[in-house]
Amino acid sequence: MLDVAIIGGGPAGLTAGLYATRGGLKNVTMFEKGMPGGQIMNSSEIENYPGVSQVMSGMDLMASWPEQCQRFGLKHEMVNVEKVSRNKNGTFTIHKDDGSTEDALSVIVGTGSTPKRAGFKGEAEFFGKGVSTCATCDGFFYKNKEVTVIGGGDTALEEAVYLAGICSKVYLVHRREEFRAAPSTVERAKNTENIEFVLNSKPDEVFGDMMGVQGIKVATPEGIRQLDTTGVFIFVGNDVNNGVLKDENGNFICDVTEWGEVVVDLKMKTSVDGLFATGDMRLDAPKQVVVAAGDGATAAIGAISYVMEHK
C-alpha cells in the first residue's frame, strides 16, 4: 500500500513528491510514462520562474528537478495510469496501462491540460518558435511588436487584451462575425485601440525560417491576407487531462466544472477525502510553473496530514 500515489511528473507532481518524502512518508511513487518535467519542457524560453534569473529553455529549467525532488526517496514508475478508483474502505486503486494495479492511501493528481490545436499549416512545426498558447508566458517576448491571436472565446479575447498591453498591435483572427465570449469581454476588446479584428477569417499557414515565425497567411472574405507578425497566439480551447478521474461509466469520481477542471479548495483538496488535484488541471489554474509547483507543495502537506491520520 502506497502512502501517496502521484499521477503526473510535471512541476506539480515533482514538487508534491519532494514535499511528501521530505515530510517523512516512506512509500511515495510518482507515475509518469515520459521524462519528468511536464509541458514546460516544450518551451524554448522561460524567464519568469522566480529564483532562476537566466533566460533558459524549459528543458534546462527542469533539468535539476528530478534529482532534487527524488533525493528524499520519491520513486518514479514509468507507466501510464489509466484510472484512479476509490475503494469502499476509502483507499484508492491505481490502474496502470500494463494491466497491473497498486493501492494507495492518498492520491495527488497533476496530469495537466493540453491546449487544442487550430489545425493549420506550420502550426506544429513552429510551436515554441513563435507559435504559442500562453500569453502570460510568452507575450513579453513580443514587447512593442505586432502579434496575431487566433480564436473567439473568452480566453482568446482576454488574452488579446492582455497582449495589447505589451505589444504594439494585436490582430485578432476569428472565423465568425460573432463571438462566443461574454459580451463585456467582447466590449473590452473592441474598446482596446491597438486590437484589429480580422473576422470571418481562418489561419491558412504560418511561415518562417530557422529563427522562427515570420508571419501568417489568413483566408479572409477578400482573399488571402498576410500578417507579418513574428508571434502567433492560439486560443481555441483546452483539453483538461482528467481521464484518470473517470470511472468505467465515464463519470468523474470527484467534482469537476463544466469545462472539466477539477474543483479544489485552497488546500488543493478535491470533493473526495484523500484525493488532491494540482497544476493546470485544477479550477482557476493560471498555468504557470511556479503556481503548479506551489500546488504540489500544498497538496503534499495535506496528503501527509491525511496519511498520518488514516494509517
Add this chain to the structure above:
Amino acid sequence: MLDVAIIGGGPAGLTAGLYATRGGLKNVTMFEKGMPGGQIMNSSEIENYPGVSQVMSGMDLMASWPEQCQRFGLKHEMVNVEKVSRNKNGTFTIHKDDGSTEDALSVIVGTGSTPKRAGFKGEAEFFGKGVSTCATCDGFFYKNKEVTVIGGGDTALEEAVYLAGICSKVYLVHRREEFRAAPSTVERAKNTENIEFVLNSKPDEVFGDMMGVQGIKVATPEGIRQLDTTGVFIFVGNDVNNGVLKDENGNFICDVTEWGEVVVDLKMKTSVDGLFATGDMRLDAPKQVVVAAGDGATAAIGAISYVMEHK
C-alpha cells in the same frame, strides 16, 4: 496613479512585481522598507525550493530575486505602509509612514505573518540554528533524531505528529495538563508512539554552542529536566501582519478569519474588488516560499486583468 501597489517585498511581493510588469503594466511599485526577500532570509538552510537543488541559506536563495523581478520595470520604494484605504471611486490610497500617500488602481498585499516567541532564554539567540517555527521547512534536518516541540494548540499537536513521522522521538512540552487543540488532534498525538508528553512544564533555557542547539532545560513539576535535542520547534501562535488592512476605527477593509488571516479565493482575490492577498497572511497558507511565489504570480495575473478593465 499606480496601476498596482504591492505591499511587502517577500517571495509573494517580488513575484507579483515580476508578473505585473512583465505582463505590460507600466506603473507598479513594491513598498518594502527592509531588504527584499522576506522571512526566509532568516533561515540558515533551505533545500525544498524546486529548481534550486543545492542546500543554501535563505539569504543566498533570495539573492537573485530582486534583480530578476525588477528587470521589467518594477519600482521599489523603501518605506513602510501604515494603511491601505479604499476610495469611493473604487481606487485605493496607500498611506506611508513618512506621511505621504499614493493612489493605486489595484493593490496586492503580501506582508506575511510572524510566529510568536515563547519567551525563554536562548530562544532568539538560537533562532535558525536549531530553534525553528516551521516543521515543514526544518523537520527533515532532524531525521531519525529527537526533537522538542513547545505548545499545546492545534498547530503544535499537528506539527508534533508531522515531526513524529520524520524524527525518532518528539517531546511535546506544554504548560498545562489540558490542551486547547481539538480533541481529535489531541487523540491522534496521544496515539502516536514516539511522542512523549511533558505536561505542566515550561521551557526554561535552550543551550548550545557555535554549531547550534545542544538541548533545552524544561521546568517540570519534578524540577528542571534536560532534553538533549538539537531541534526545538515552537508553536505558540502566529501574528498575521494584517495591520495595513485596518481602517482608522480598527475594522478590516476586507474579510478576515477569526485568526486574522485574509480570506481569498483560488485567484487570491479578497472580498474587495481590486484587492489581492498573497503568501503567509492569507487563509490556509502553507507558509512555503514556492507557494507564496505562486500566490504572487496568481494575484498579478488577476490584477492585470482588473487594471485593463478599469483603466
